[in-house]
Amino acid sequence: MAINYKQCPNCNSRNVVNIIYGLPTHEAMKDAEAGKFMLGGCCVEMDSPDYHCNSCGNEWTKNEAIDRAYEKINRVIATVGGYFGPSYHVEIDLEAEEVSWSKSEGEGIWQPPITKPITDAEAKTFMFNLQWADLLNWKKEYPNPGVMDGTHWQVELVREGRNIKKHGDNNYPEGWDMFCTTIKELTGREFS
Template sequence: MTINVKKCPACGSKDTVPILYGEPALAYPNEENEKFKLGGCFALVDGPEFYCKHCENQWNREEAIEREYEKVSRLKASVGGFFGDSYTIDIQLDRFQLSWNQRNEDGETEIRKSIRRKTADNLKAELKRLDLLNWKAKYVEPGVLDGTHWRVEIHQGDRKIIKHGDNRFPKEWPEFCKLMRRISGKKFS
């Protein structure tokens, strides 16, 4: 999923138009086709870039991206293969709960712990830095049947976004694994 910065972050409408700044021509066509909204003579630094025709909200790209990460309520990630250890981490950001699980031929180990609100907020900021929501949906190394499999589920309320791979990873994967180790205090890779 690539974040749709043109979708209204307030009401979710896709009936939006860009905001244009500068002096309008004498007979501009906006009144007839409403393909843009005039923003005034001067562009504002970090000012609004889009206008919602449904709720009249105005926002910029950064605000839209920030809103998508704020909506993350749960993160569940797993990694492993046929041989060796496999790990699962489940972080319920809205309930401030974390569970970590390790499976291998000797059995299963699980821990559960609470996390602080600040930890949850910092995790969302790190996920944004890692551009998690813009990872491709699938990373697969063709022709390889064995190896490392991984999966990340991102929940935003009732919506679930899945990213996964077999023997291929997004470039941010090593940092993502470090983040999972740091928040859980346990191995994840």
């Protein structure tokens, strides 16, 4: 998982605790005083924060942490295919607002990439769809040890901080079809 809910989006501190709502027991009050969590009161509203930073006092929701994690993505590099069939490679550069797509018919010989600009609206829709596909919560590997040939895929996220790589062999995360559809919509070309 690449979403760190307990890292402050304001100061990047990890000195963060959960905020607990409801009428606290005596034991819960002691735990709150010990700094194990923070009491948020009896009423929970739609936008009540889930986390509190002890370093700067910032508070945020789980959804804000998710949004921030996806905002850190600068580029998406994805490849899918197999030795005997076509393979596809795409690079989406969100900072330069352009996408590059190329295809190989096999044996590692790639066609020259086709590059096109993307609009701000297209980039936002793409990022929304990545969240919908739950890309950051995909496991690192999706192996299929019983199959030697077939379809292999890899996705690399170039982000602020560290890059994230995810890959698989004939095995896919739940959001894979949504991810492929999103690539096709953005590039106007095949990707699967």
